[in-house]
Amino acid sequence: MSRRPYLVDLTVFAADYAWIYDFKLTEVLTNGFLDRIPDDWRKCLQNLSSGDLTSLPDGKTKEDWPPSMQTFIHQAVALARRPKHEQSPLELPSRLRRGVTPKKIHEVQQMTHYVGRLCRERTIRNVIDVGAGLGYLGQALHHHYGLRVLGFESEETRCRRASAREESVLSETRSSVRTIEFELGESEANRIDFERVLFEFVGGGGGGDEPVCLVGLHCCGDLTPLVLSRFVDCCPKGSTLVCVGCCYHRMSRRSADDGGFLHFPLSSELETIARESRPTWTMSEYGLRLAAQETKARWKRQTAADHSNHAKHVVYRATLEAALRHTETQATKKFNKLTSKKDFSSFDVYLQSALNRLELDDDVKADIDRTAKSLYEPASFACVEGVTALQFLFQPLLEALVTFDRVAYLLEREIEADVVALFDDAISPRNLAIVGHKSI
Numbered sequence: 219m220s221r222r223p224y225l226v227d228l229t230v231f232a233a234d235y236a237w238i239y240d241f242k243l244t245e246v247l248t249n250g251f252l253d254r255i256p257d258d259w260r261k262c263l264q265n266l267s268s269g270d271l272t273s274l275p276d277g278k279t280k281e282d283w284p285p286s287m288q289t290f291i292h293q294a295v296a297l298a299r300r301p302k303h304e305q306s307p308l309e310l311p312s313r314l315r316r317g318v319t320p321k322k323i324h325e326v327q328q329m330t331h332y333v334g335r336l337c338r339e340r341t342i343r344n345v346i347d348v349g350a351g352l353g354y355l356g357q358a359l360h361h362h363y364g365l366r367v368l369g370f371e372s373e374e375t376r377c378r379r380a381s382a383r384e385e386s387v388l389s390e391t392r393s394s395v396r397t398i399e400f401e402l403g404e405s406e407a408n409r410i411d412f413e414r415v416l417f418e419f420v421g422g423g424g425g426g427d428e429p430v431c432l433v434g435l436h437c438c439g440d441l442t443p444l445v446l447s448r449f450v451d452c453c454p455k456g457s458t459l460v461c462v463g464c465c466y467h468r469m470s471r472r473s474a475d476d477g478g479f480l481h482f483p484l485s486s487e488l489e490t491i492a493r494e495s496r497p498t499w500t501m502s503e504y505g506l507r508l509a510a511q512e513t514k515a516r517w518k519r520q521t522a523a524d525h526s527n528h529a530k531h532v533v534y535r536a537t538l539e540a541a542l543r544h545t546e547t548q549a550t551k552k553f554n555k556l557t558s559k560k561d562f563s564s565f566d567v568y569l570q571s572a573l574n575r576l577e578l579d580d581d582v583k584a585d586i587d588r589t590a591k592s593l594y595e596p597a598s599f600a601c602v603e604g605v606t607a608l609q610f611l612f613q614p615l616l617e618a619l620v621t622f623d624r625v626a627y628l629l630e631r632e633i634e635a636d637v638v639a640l641f642d643d644a645i646s647p648r649n650l651a652i653v654g655h656k657s658i
């Protein structure tokens with residue numbers, strides 16, 4: 219199916235079933251969510267076995283489940299068309315692995331191989347790495363493919379650490395890899411600055427309009443849309459883009475009193491589709507949060523004990539939050555930090571530990587304690603894990619809306635673009651790269 223009908227289907231599905239993801243799980247007691255679940259779905263979700271939960275996001279249903287729920291599950295699976303990841307053979311030498319987590323090593327190895335090969339095929343010598351962090355990617359691209367790399371990093375301490383690392387892990391050719399302090403921003407002045415630095419960097423290697431490869435590994439929030447717009451506006455013809463986003467929910471709002479996001483939808487295509495097919499729906503922060511969460515690869519590793527633990531965490535916190543609302547208590551949520559097994563040994567123990575963390579008068583605490591105990595109803599929450607399984611079904615669809623919207627933005631500007639799975643999502647769930655190429 220081509221992109222436009224796919225985006226239409228995703229939008230309609232995301233809008234029609236928004237009740238499944240459009241809320242905070244720990245507010246299920248107070249936001250009327252339980253009433254929105256159809257009765258037959260709730261009964262079914264409450265009785266799912268651990269095996270049912272594990273296989274549900276793969277589309278495995280049972281005949282005695284409500285037909286409308288089976289239809290939902292099958293439609294969601296059919297719409298989840300995540301590209302497949304192909305493992306690369308590249309291995310970082312031990313000095314480039316120093317101090318790097320196994321997850322980051324996987325990401326850097328896979329992305330280096332992908333970007334390095336593209337640069338070779340397209341005879342690109344210069345790479346700009348935006349949000350370079352400690353410069354791991356640039357160091358690997360230089361070591362394995364001899365590329366010149368300029369990293370842009372907004373945090374001064376990270377820049378210093380990146381420079382120190384370049385000194386220690388690269389040999390005499392280290393002057394070909396540099397990280398500078400530079401924060402990409404929305405203003406025109408910032409765009410001009412970016413263009414100037416890019417021109418000076420490429421000009422230093424010969425020819426100001428020589429193509430570059432613009433890369434970003436886990437460009438969070440607004441950074442990916444900014445990288446895309448710099449690619450469109452500032453990179454010469456023949457340039458290539460490989461950018462992996464993350465933390466979609468950290469994107470800026472259009473304004474304080476407007477629920478919409480500044481960079482979503484990014485494309486005119488998705489904006490038109492949403493306006494024409496589901497005019498009252500907008501992507502919420504909860505939707506973007508779910509898009510940026512673990513994929514079903516992680517869910518499938520959960521044991522029965524993990525499920526019961528997760529449900530307990532959600533139910534205990536939701537009950538306490540409901541008690542705070544009922545008693546109209548304004549309190550800092552210091553209990554969010556409670557994580558130890560001991561604190562979750564029973565609801566009474568959890569409640570006591572949470573109340574100990576709240577700076578409130580004793581009579582207010584006693585009121586919250588009474589209210590929470592009266593609200594605590596484990597049976598009504600037996601469907602928490604079932605609902606979480608439904609959310610795992612939704613995760614790839616919401617992420618596809620974000621990534622294909624970004625692809626559509628580039629295509630609208632006559633740039634070849636696609637989505638590629640660079641990493642194994644069981645190791646690194648934010649594994650989708652927007653890949654673009656400006657023809658000559």
Ligand SMILES: C[S@@+](CC[C@H](N)C(=O)[O-])C[C@H]1O[C@@H](n2cnc3c(N)ncnc32)[C@H](O)[C@@H]1O
Binds near residue numbers: 403435436441
């Ligand atoms: C999730 S980290 C990834 C770091 C690195 N690419 C890696 O994978 O190890 C994102 C980095 O982008 C930087 N960053 C965030 N916003 C930025 C901006 N507007 N301009 C430049 N760097 C930015 C952050 O300081 C952070 O180091």
